[in-house]
Amino acid sequence: MSLRAQKIQLNPNNKQATLLAQHCGYARVAYNAALSSFKSGLDDGNWKTLYDIKKEFNARKREIFPWCDEMSQNASKNAIHHFSDAVKRWRSGQNRFPKPKNRSGKQSYQADNGTNSVRVERKRVKLPVIGWVRMTEELRWTGDIGRVVVSRKDDKWFVSILVSTDDANTMVQVPLFDDRPAVGVDVGINTLATLSDGTTYENRRPLKVYLRKLRRAGRTLSRKTRFSSNWHKARKRLASIHYRISCIREDSHHKASTSIVRKASAIGIETLNVSGMLKNRKLAKHIADAALSRFLTMIKYKAERRGIPVTEASMFFASSKTCSACGHKKTELNLSERTYHCGECGFTCDRDVNAAINLCPV
Template sequence: MKRYEPPAGWTVQAYRFALDPSDAQVLGLRRNTGAARFAYNHMLRRVSAVKAQRAAEASYGVAEADLTPWQGWSLPDLRRTWNEIKQWVAPWWAECSKEAFNTGLANLSAALGNWHASRTGTRRGRRMGWPRAKKKNGRRSARFTTGAIRVDPSYRHVMLPRLGRIRTYESTRKLARRVRAGTATILSATVTETAGRWFCSFQVAVQRAVGRRPAHAPKAGRVVGVDAGVKHLAVLSTGEMVPNPAPFKAALRKLGKAQRRAARRIGPYDPQARRKRTASNRWQRAQDAVARLQATVSAVRADSWHQLTTRLAQQFTTIVVEDLHVAGMVRNRKLARSLTDAAPATLRRHLGYKTGWYGSTLYVADRWYPSSKTCSACKTVKPKLSLAERMFHCTTCGLSLDRDVNAARNLAALVRHVDLELLGDAKPGRGAYVRPVRPASAGGAAGREASRPVHPVNVARQRTTANRESRLLTER
């Protein structure tokens, strides 16, 4: 399936609304999401059977031309096969939207494509295994791309194919006004169930004035360095320390109590008899309580990061962050829980597209740049600085301040001369090489939901002789 490319001046983002469906609508939502799961599992079994049959025939010396015909896993091939067999394998197919089945087939095509790319080496990262079947108690989701997909003029309902008019908990005024004004076009709608609650996410192509700042946004400064941490969500070079809500830590006591209660209930598996059994209603209610706590933790964490990154993109013209190796940092078992709770990699991901929305510039410092060990006043680099030392003391100039504030100031100082060079006021100093990258256009890098980076990160490179690390800013 070809990715949608918006025209120039348009970006693709998501609008997510919590639904308040009736009991009959809940059954319809579950029916359509179940249809997506059924189509995925059935076609996966078919592809697996053909793959095993061909391997068995090849082991007996059957020629390639005489092997069982291969079942293609592209979306058109899967859809063509499904339309031929759906009358026999799913006689109830007419009760659900065709988009529900297409959701499962599209997910299977993507999963098999990723598996093949991983085996051939064209996909980076850890080697992927063969796709697994989706379980009934897994994540329920279905995507609608055609049909009646719109927001109601009453600002309190959404329209979905085969599901009708569903009430929302919050107002849809922002999206409805954009659609009415012609500055937004709804591309698709995805319904998901999270901890017993249903949500609808609209993928929307929006005409956005890139670089336009809100009238209420104050002009706090030009350059800011942001040091993501654990004790504080982020520390700015201005001296501001953004508190970390630590939602998982706050809910740990309640979560532990709920999980112990769920462990005492009769679940769907009997460990003594080693067989499946019917789960009790109390077990299901206990599992739902655990899921609600986990969803609350995730929502609080996402809200804190969105508020911070939006404020940074609106108030500052240049933002500098670090390229953190979070996957390696969480290997420290003493910091793994706190790091995962803070989710420091979210900072760069959100700023990647929000800086493009508000006309800011994002720079990413190299992973090995010693921002914490370098004195922000005299640029002296300490040979060692343990994690337990929370205050930075410079033996050369006598500077003493919080180590995170010191690191944030060093990050901000990396690109201050970049802005001066762009303005023509000064040149890079002391033999430094600077190559600023300007932001991309609003429409050239879209095609993803708002939870993913839309605009490429603006990067600069700088070389210095102050320390052994020659790369301070690296292109990503």
């Protein structure tokens, strides 16, 4: 058995969208109530268990959330469970003490009540209390439905469904004897991926028209009075253009990663320096780096599903500076040098292809 998650955009009607937002609110209120009752217990020197917190919440819920009887109680129950998990992580030293959730943060709630309590039928999902809500695509996996989380980004609603599915259904069958090569993959910002066989995948740039729209929306926003209703409208508009652009990027990453794992019998990739990335203060660079590490993650999980081994080079491996023919390592390599020329053996090759050959396993 293996777990598969799929996030699908919902297409609720107005009434359903209001109910979804109310459920997120109910989950937030329950989480915060659990936090404050746990905290007051700590102050009085009495450790409240999950059972105490639940009991206390159920006694007070009508007072703190007057519409709670019209809501699915799964939302509050799961939120209190999430709080209890947060306390466990805090006690084990993994996280800091949980903080209250506010209205402007991420809005979400967990809708299920255990395995197979939520039904999915073709392009719709039956959420407790809310009923059948349309989905923009079908669930890709079959099996037992576990956690179902509804979330909101800007004005869009999503449902993330966890399915525990039979491996036989999800493993992609790969022919036993095939002559596909091992490939090394060099990733970059201009060319998304260069393979050791010389294939390149361009990074699809958001169209010029989106960049123009982005700039205009940014200007419009800056002229509005903060927190006015026109400011909120302009902010939504800007966010929706950013969303569009991120969809374009994700689409090209999915297409490239699928194409790469289809043609390889083994894959070698580099390890990006993630902690170094977080220190990077230039936003554009940061976003580009984050996108590249997501791209590498896609290659890894898609390869894993096909049973293709992935070798990750050490973070300090100089894949660009090393000669792929003789192994000589240059001390310096300018970013502007697009062609690799080895002073030791005379090997000449495209810079990215040289790096990809170095990353190639075997």
